[in-house]
Amino acid sequence: MNLATKIVETNIRCGECPIRHRAVCAYCEAPDLVKLDAIKSYRTYKAGETITWAGERNDMIGSVVSGVASLSRTLPDGRRQMVGLLLPSDFVGRPGRDNSPYDVVAAHEVVMCQFRKKEFENLVKSTPALEHRLLDMTLDELDSAREWMLLLGRKTAREKIASLLAIIARRNAVLERKDVVDGLQFAVPLTREAMADYLGLTIETVSRQISALKKEGIIDLIDSRHVRVPDFAILLDEAGDDSDGGMPY
Amino acid sequence: MNLATKIVETNIRCGECPIRHRAVCAYCEAPDLVKLDAIKSYRTYKAGETITWAGERNDMIGSVVSGVASLSRTLPDGRRQMVGLLLPSDFVGRPGRDNSPYDVVAAHEVVMCQFRKKEFENLVKSTPALEHRLLDMTLDELDSAREWMLLLGRKTAREKIASLLAIIARRNAVLERKDVVDGLQFAVPLTREAMADYLGLTIETVSRQISALKKEGIIDLIDSRHVRVPDFAILLDEAGDDSDGGMPY
DNA sequence: CGATATGTTGAACATTCTCAAGGGATGTGG
DNA sequence: CCACATCCCTTGAGAATGTTCAACATATCG
Numbered sequence: 184m185n186l187a188t189k190i191v192e193t194n195i196r197c198g199e200c201p202i203r204h205r206a207v208c209a210y211c212e213a214p215d216l217v218k219l220d221a222i223k224s225y226r227t228y229k230a231g232e233t234i235t236w237a238g239e240r241n242d243m244i245g246s247v248v249s250g251v252a253s254l255s256r257t258l259p260d261g262r263r264q265m266v267g268l269l270l271p272s273d274f275v276g277r278p279g280r281d282n283s284p285y286d287v288v289a290a291h292e293v294v295m296c297q298f299r300k301k302e303f304e305n306l307v308k309s310t311p312a313l314e315h316r317l318l319d320m321t322l323d324e325l326d327s328a329r330e331w332m333l334l335l336g337r338k339t340a341r342e343k344i345a346s347l348l349a350i351i352a353r354r355n356a357v358l359e360r361k362d363v364v365d366g367l368q369f370a371v372p373l374t375r376e377a378m379a380d381y382l383g384l385t386i387e388t389v390s391r392q393i394s395a396l397k398k399e400g401i402i403d404l405i406d407s408r409h410v411r412v413p414d415f416a417i418l419l420d421e422a423g424d425d426s427d428g429g430m431p432y
Numbered sequence: 433m434n435l436a437t438k439i440v441e442t443n444i445r446c447g448e449c450p451i452r453h454r455a456v457c458a459y460c461e462a463p464d465l466v467k468l469d470a471i472k473s474y475r476t477y478k479a480g481e482t483i484t485w486a487g488e489r490n491d492m493i494g495s496v497v498s499g500v501a502s503l504s505r506t507l508p509d510g511r512r513q514m515v516g517l518l519l520p521s522d523f524v525g526r527p528g529r530d531n532s533p534y535d536v537v538a539a540h541e542v543v544m545c546q547f548r549k550k551e552f553e554n555l556v557k558s559t560p561a562l563e564h565r566l567l568d569m570t571l572d573e574l575d576s577a578r579e580w581m582l583l584l585g586r587k588t589a590r591e592k593i594a595s596l597l598a599i600i601a602r603r604n605a606v607l608e609r610k611d612v613v614d615g616l617q618f619a620v621p622l623t624r625e626a627m628a629d630y631l632g633l634t635i636e637t638v639s640r641q642i643s644a645l646k647k648e649g650i651i652d653l654i655d656s657r658h659v660r661v662p663d664f665a666i667l668l669d670e671a672g673d674d675s676d677g678g679m680p681y
Numbered sequence: 682c683g684a685t686a687t688g689t690t691g692a693a694c695a696t697t698c699t700c701a702a703g704g705g706a707t708g709t710g711g
Numbered sequence: 712c713c714a715c716a717t718c719c720c721t722t723g724a725g726a727a728t729g730t731t732c733a734a735c736a737t738a739t740c741g
Contacts, residue, residue: 423509
């Protein structure tokens, strides 16, 4: 029984939840957790499954417990832009509004910890710790979004790819509680298409730039979804930002 | 004595403030306003003046009362991307963090209602109405940022210009409490350079696309900073999004 | 095994950028 | 008041970057 199955089937208590200290509940103490426990439910979404559709009414909100999901917007003619990458502990859904213009799609199998929106909103009103955490998380997301805007508006295709790989490498290191070291190897949890939607490129350009980085020895490709970075500083240099510039996630 | 001068010199009370019902204080009642009144101060910034520098410690935060300011990030080699357009009632500064990676620059003369960060943060802790409003405003900003990401990542130069003009037209209409009607005329409060930084383009491309829209009769140019839109629906069509798609601001 | 989804590569093309020149405004000092 | 500088904007020509269209490779799954 893997972790995802265990979480869903046993409906584990908040106190044992893997995202307990980073999710919307992070600032809550035991008494508040009891209330959250009472209104939460777990649900799994398969890879490729849509969690919420843009424009449709949705009365569940919650946290990503495991897996990866994407938040994206689509133009009427079909052009799509990913506007958020949802990772474990990230919050899904906008409190105080009944529908949102975003599609949320599971990139890999996703376990969500969900609340009925109405009940959650009521709890937020009476629980400062929840509202405070929600504010901090939203401010962080806003910073990420703005970092991303810099990438979309001003970086070259090559810099975009390098930035994305650096972001994924860092996040993986954090999740696995390792340092970002040279020789680091990691899985890219996105298809070429998802990467293109993330970076505002076409899949062909993504593929070509990855091939170029490989040819130049900046990355090694184990297979199309697994990357090794011999020298992380070189990758960061290709990403175009200062070493001190904050990165999303 | 114009409004800006009057606000600053007389240090008007919150109850009479023009942004009273849209700013961070919008949800506050009289008792909270007294506390805000006690710690606030007004300050003016001239056009072109930098309000806060990226990376530098800044212990003032506050609201834009009048004028227009830009929030932007810069890559080490000088490429710049505007990541926020700050209008009256918008909040400047990030609570809970001592410096931010953004330059805030006045585009036109700006009047700020400022608080010492420490004092403001303390007040937020004891004032749910403030924190609640801050959350709502941050969520709105996040939606705007994501809309903008769609523009930066997927729209053509022409669509970007049309989108920006539509945004400015709408905002002007709201501020002047008019409807967005055909034949609407308005001032563009940005230089070509600022528009380019906003849209992720060069000033030459901005200039060319504006000329093209003019040549095709989609807009009239009174002068380089004043636009008239004969048929708003046509402009929206050029912007690429659905009529129902939300617009930033 | 064929069908489908994913990824790579090539060639022609389109869009946007870069570099360059020049046209008003506005302001300043002589 | 003129000469000059500065700022903002426009336009042109050529170059570069990224896209489109197309073919093909690889892997997975029934």
